[in-house]
Amino acid sequence: xxxxxxxxxxxxxxxxxxxxxxxxxxxxxxxxxxxxxxxxxxxxxxxxxxxxxxxxxxxxxxxxxxxxxxxxxxxxxxxxxxxxxxxxxxxxxxxxxxxxxxxxxxxxxxxxxxxxxxxxxxxxxxxxxxxxxxxxxxxxxxxxxxxxxxxxxxxxxxxxxxxxxxxxxxxxxxxxxxxxxxxxxxxxxxxxxxxxxxxxxxxxxxxxxxxxxxxxxxxxxxxxxxxxxxxxxxxxxxxxxxxxxxxxxxxxxxxxxxxxxxxxxxxxxxxxxxxxxxxxxxxxxxxxxxxxxxxxxxxxxxxxxxxxxxxxxxxxxxxxxxxxxxxxxxxxxxxxxxxxxxxxxxxxxxxxxxxxxxxxxxxxxxxxxxxxxxxxxxxxxxxxx
Ligand code: SF4
Numbered sequence: 001x002x003x004x005x006x007x008x009x010x011x012x013x014x015x016x017x018x019x020x021x022x023x024x025x026x027x028x029x030x031x032x033x034x035x036x037x038x039x040x041x042x043x044x045x046x047x048x049x050x051x052x053x054x055x056x057x058x059x060x061x062x063x064x065x066x067x068x069x070x071x072x073x074x075x076x077x078x079x080x081x082x083x084x085x086x087x088x089x090x091x092x093x094x095x096x097x098x099x100x101x102x103x104x105x106x107x108x109x110x111x112x113x114x115x116x117x118x119x120x121x122x123x124x125x126x127x128x129x130x131x132x133x134x135x136x137x138x139x140x141x142x143x144x145x146x147x148x149x150x151x152x153x154x155x156x157x158x159x160x161x162x163x164x165x166x167x168x169x170x171x172x173x174x175x176x177x178x179x180x181x182x183x184x185x186x187x188x189x190x191x192x193x194x195x196x197x198x199x200x201x202x203x204x205x206x207x208x209x210x211x212x213x214x215x216x217x218x219x220x221x222x223x224x225x226x227x228x229x230x231x232x233x234x235x236x237x238x239x240x241x242x243x244x245x246x247x248x249x250x251x252x253x254x255x256x257x258x259x260x261x262x263x264x265x266x267x268x269x270x271x272x273x274x275x276x277x278x279x280x281x282x283x284x285x286x287x288x289x290x291x292x293x294x295x296x297x298x299x300x301x302x303x304x305x306x307x308x309x310x311x312x313x314x315x316x317x318x319x320x321x322x323x324x325x326x327x328x329x330x331x332x333x334x335x336x337x338x339x340x341x342x343x344x345x346x347x348x349x350x351x352x353x354x355x356x357x358x359x360x361x362x363x364x365x366x367x368x369x370x371x372x373x374x375x376x377x378x379x380x381x382x383x384x385x
Contacts, residue, residue, distance in 0.1 A: 006064075090163065101156045202246045244286075296315055
């Protein structure tokens with residue numbers, strides 16, 4: 001069986017080369033050819049000894065993902081649907097801005113967390129991606145974009161692990177992939193410009209802090225546990241207080257001095273002034289010291305969710321409550337609307353493998369706003385520049 005070299009970080013590639021009887025610096029050369037020059041054919045790697053190239057041809061490969069669909073939005077956003085075999089597809093999205101190019105990358109085919117407002121969550125979980133499949137999204141996008149845009153310099157400056165899947169539930173593949181992104185001999189991205197977004201897998205937040213601290217975004221989406229239990233079911237295992245304590249610990253090692261809280265604005269569900277005030281009290285009083293930014297995300301409706309987007313005026317009013325409390329708050333621009341660029345939308349016709357839809361319909365019990373207002377406080381995920 002041949003090894004897919006996209007699976008290896010530099011240490012992994014050095015170990016592979018050693019098994020072939022080659023020195024570490026050969027791994028470095030190979031690593032640069034693959035990631036910096038986008039080479040997948042060993043014959044193109046002209047400064048590698050011919051004997052090594054011959055060995056590689058029989059023991060290794062650089063296997064990219066197959067592109068099933070490519071959609072280019074009028075605003076420059078590009079979305080790819082990649083085949084990951086077994087009837088599974090994953091998405092990656094490139095979002096160009098004046099001062100940066102951000103790639104949103106998937107970590108799993110489907111997702112087991114089953115957030116109510118997420119198209120991917122409604123598809124159920126199929127499998128974890130390998131490190132190579134995570135890296136292959138960046139490898140393809142970077143080298144495609146250089147050609148497409150006629151550039152020789154790096155196009156992608158930021159990576160956000162915010163595509164399909166919960167990255168911290170695929171930890172063993174995630175960390176080597178992050179190391180490839182950060183390595184100066186590969187993509188050389190700054191830790192501040194690589195963001196892992198989690199729905200709140202508390203123990204793995206701690207491990208990420210030890211193993212590979214990068215910028216952290218937390219999908220919060222609710223201001224108290226009663227509501228978050230409904231919107232982000234993982235909250236039943238790791239409630240808000242526990243999550244915020246993990247954020248505090250992470251901040252001690254994080255490359256940035258804040259956590260980004262993602263908050264999807266759902267009409268009549270989590271978007272009232274009361275919710276905004278609860279959030280302020282969470283991060284300013286109950287868990288003071290969790291320095292944070294809020295990123296308010298306009299919901300991208302899809303039929304199965306039964307949810308709708310908060311009106312813009314409501315989003316502005318919500319943002320004002322947070323800003324007035326001194327919390328930096330941004331409202332995410334909707335990008336690529338004409339190509340269904342929101343997470344999971346393109347793969348939305350992927351079959352519901354685990355009857356997640358049926359299960360969600362059973363527990364569709366989000367309390368209406370008036371009821372939420374009576375919940376006592378005590379009861380109770382651009383991101384980087
Ligand atoms: S929001 Fe993220 S964690 Fe939640 S279901 Fe979607 S992909 Fe999974």
